[in-house]
Amino acid sequence: MRTNFLLVVLSCALLLVGCERYSNEGTYREVSRITGGGNPKAGKETIRRYGCQGCHSIPGIRDARGVVGPPLDHLANRVYLAGELPNTTENLMHWIEHPHEIHPKTAMPEMGISDSDARDVAAYLYTLK
Secondary structure: OHHHHHHHHHHHHHHHHHHHHHHHHHHHHHHHHHOOOOOHHHHHHHHHHHOHHHOOEOOOOOOOEOOOOOOOOOHHHOOEEOOOEEOOHHHHHHHHHOHHHHOOOOOOOOOOOOHHHHHHHHHHHOOOO
């Protein structure tokens, strides 16, 4: 009896892990599509490389507990970016690449992020629902 119970519990756990993996892969495919080929996995590394975690708290990024900029959790569900831009891929990439063109006095620095890197960062941020 106890063995059967353990097998049922183990089977359920494996199914849940499989569903989570499929869910993440589906999310990654979807954000790649809406960002024009952005790679969320590469975006995660790009975020670390540019040091975004120094100013922002970002789920899934190790040591990303910054408090200078806003937290980036649930970014995919937000209506606006930077307080006024509709949340679209184009606007997010523009903000990442050239924040001073949108808000000249913003504390967010111009990091010299390429279009390709901005696309990957946007793809990762759009996985944050």
